[in-house]
Amino acid sequence: MSLPHTADLPSGLSLVMQNGQLVLAGDEKCYGKPLSIDFAAGKAAHRRQFGGGRGQLVAKACGLAKGVTPSIVDATAGLGRDAFVLASLGARVLLIERVEAIAALLDDGLRRGAKEAEIADIIDRMTLRHGDSAQSLEALIAEAAFDPQVIHLDPMFPHREKSALVKKEMRLFRELAGDDDDAPRLLEAALDIATHRVVVKRPRKAPPVAGPAPQHVLEGKTSRYDLYVKQSLHR
Numbered sequence: 182m183s184l185p186h187t188a189d190l191p192s193g194l195s196l197v198m199q200n201g202q203l204v205l206a207g208d209e210k211c212y213g214k215p216l217s218i219d220f221a222a223g224k225a226a227h228r229r230q231f232g233g234g235r236g237q238l239v240a241k242a243c244g245l246a247k248g249v250t251p252s253i254v255d256a257t258a259g260l261g262r263d264a265f266v267l268a269s270l271g272a273r274v275l276l277i278e279r280v281e282a283i284a285a286l287l288d289d290g291l292r293r294g295a296k297e298a299e300i301a302d303i304i305d306r307m308t309l310r311h312g313d314s315a316q317s318l319e320a321l322i323a324e325a326a327f328d329p330q331v332i333h334l335d336p337m338f339p340h341r342e343k344s345a346l347v348k349k350e351m352r353l354f355r356e357l358a359g360d361d362d363d364a365p366r367l368l369e370a371a372l373d374i375a376t377h378r379v380v381v382k383r384p385r386k387a388p389p390v391a392g393p394a395p396q397h398v399l400e401g402k403t404s405r406y407d408l409y410v411k412q413s414l415h416r
């Protein structure tokens with residue numbers, strides 16, 4: 182994937198190669214440390230080893246269970262954290278991200294991860310597409326020849342608090358991603374296309390995405406999953 186031209190980035194942000202790794206950087210006083218994706222180290226590695234396996238909320242929401250490993254479209258891929266957890270539990274995952282700079286970071290993280298022996302098989306289950314899931318979900322899935330049994334959505338939740346209160350790391354990300362105000366359109370597209378279920382991650386106290394009511398809710402400490410079930414994954 183070619184790097185987005187700097188002119189396409191919000192002012193003050195740049196995407197550069199540093200020590201063979203693509204990083205997104207801005208003024209550190211405002212945005213904190215540069216952002217990059219490393220699936221082999223840090224939080225991703227810790228969660229892979231000690232995160233709780235299929236007992237994790239995201240795994241339960243997506244229907245991973247003993248003998249059941251659906252194929253999952255992560256239609257709001259972001260930094261690929263949820264997608265990596267799901268792939269590390271054995272699922273094939275199609276990641277779709279519409280912000281070009283974030284897709285470039287993901288592409289770079291996947292490229293480097295594929296060279297790390299301990300996670301190469303996990304990365305092999307992850308496929309990335311750059312595009313807008315609300316506009317062209319069906320075409321992106323068809324082009325990747327992917328089976329959309331489960332569609333996972335984690336749209337940005339508009340935060341009302343002052344930017345000074347938002348974690349620095351998140352400021353950089355929010356600057357790029359913005360508020361995903363079209364989440365209802367995305368849910369509608371996902372409900373049309375998923376063969377088995379759509380799962381939507383929300384902050385615990387947030388209302389569901391506008392549209393049909395979820396049939397089930399899985400509550401965690403800070404977030405919850407709203408489940409829209411079309412047919413059972415358990416035969």
Ligand SMILES: C[S@@+](CC[C@H](N)C(=O)[O-])C[C@H]1O[C@@H](n2cnc3c(N)ncnc32)[C@H](O)[C@@H]1O
Pocket residue numbers: 256257258259260261262263264277278279280283312313314315316335336337338358361367
């Ligand atoms: C809250 S983040 C997702 C974080 C992700 N679950 C993770 O584990 O890193 C939301 C991301 O979804 C992307 N996004 C939102 N709506 C989208 C759409 N319609 N198509 C593709 N990407 C979308 C945003 O650009 C942003 O990167």
